[in-house]
Amino acid sequence: MATLTRSIGFYLILAAGAFFVLAASAAGGVDTASPKIDLRVIYFGHPQTPRARDFVEFLEKHFSKVGQGDLDTFRESDAAGYDVTILDYDELKVVNNRIQMPKTVVSKQYIRPTVTIGATGALVCERLGLQTGYL
Amino acid sequence: MGEAAQGELPKHEIFSKPFRVEPVYELWETPSNYRRYPGGDRLPDKLKVWRVQQQARDQKTRMVAPYGAVAKPWKPSEAPGTEILVAGYNLGKMDGAVAVGRERNFLQWGFSAPPSRMTEAGRAFFLNSVCYIAKFPRKGSAAVK
Numbered sequence: 001m002a003t004l005t006r007s008i009g010f011y012l013i014l015a016a017g018a019f020f021v022l023a024a025s026a027a028g029g030v031d032t033a034s035p036k037i038d039l040r041v042i043y044f045g046h047p048q049t050p051r052a053r054d055f056v057e058f059l060e061k062h063f064s065k066v067g068q069g070d071l072d073t074f075r076e077s078d079a080a081g082y083d084v085t086i087l088d089y090d091e092l093k094v095v096n097n098r099i100q101m102p103k104t105v106v107s108k109q110y111i112r113p114t115v116t117i118g119a120t121g122a123l124v125c126e127r128l129g130l131q132t133g134y135l
Numbered sequence: 136m137g138e139a140a141q142g143e144l145p146k147h148e149i150f151s152k153p154f155r156v157e158p159v160y161e162l163w164e165t166p167s168n169y170r171r172y173p174g175g176d177r178l179p180d181k182l183k184v185w186r187v188q189q190q191a192r193d194q195k196t197r198m199v200a201p202y203g204a205v206a207k208p209w210k211p212s213e214a215p216g217t218e219i220l221v222a223g224y225n226l227g228k229m230d231g232a233v234a235v236g237r238e239r240n241f242l243q244w245g246f247s248a249p250p251s252r253m254t255e256a257g258r259a260f261f262l263n264s265v266c267y268i269a270k271f272p273r274k275g276s277a278a279v280k
Contacts, residue, residue, distance in 0.1 A: 122204035132243035
């Protein structure tokens, strides 16, 4: 009888756990309680700005390893040891009708999976002749 | 570039792995700039969009600072190694301009907000984008375009 009670208890706990997992999945969105994603991500932006902190803190909640750097001094070799590189900056200034942005050099030989963000990202893509370049 | 993606989600793993992207659809006015492009006169008065971010809007320029960007739409079938993932609701270019797209090992995220200003669906989409592009390392320098 005791064994039967323990078994029922065990299955009840299992069912409740499954319910919560399914409920969380059905709700969609980002589950901050889920285990970190096993990817090493490095963010290059405008250091010490609220924007850079915002990105890095968010990435740290979700990825197993997060690095950061300055887009202004980005070198392709800085991305070594990471699975994904993110290239971003803060607000770009327009001077004499030209957009001012860090002189980010990315060669056509660059092999790292990379997310480029916003106008800065579009300009990087444009320099590389990618379809995703600035319209 | 505005604050929303345009149209319903296509079937693609980037909208479900590892997080399910659940857009909240709204109907927004069709931007007048869309009418200037071929086919623009045939667009409906309102378009289905979903917010990716929520930034303060500059009423003077009708742009969202720091600025995002869209790319000119292309035909992925004619450009190997590319994908159009979502179009962006924009106030300067054409209907269908690309907000998030991929070519080779680059995924361009055209939206401008940091994560704290993204919607829940936007955050899930952004994280999925980081995970998705990780699958596309290029192999050596022979891959020069």
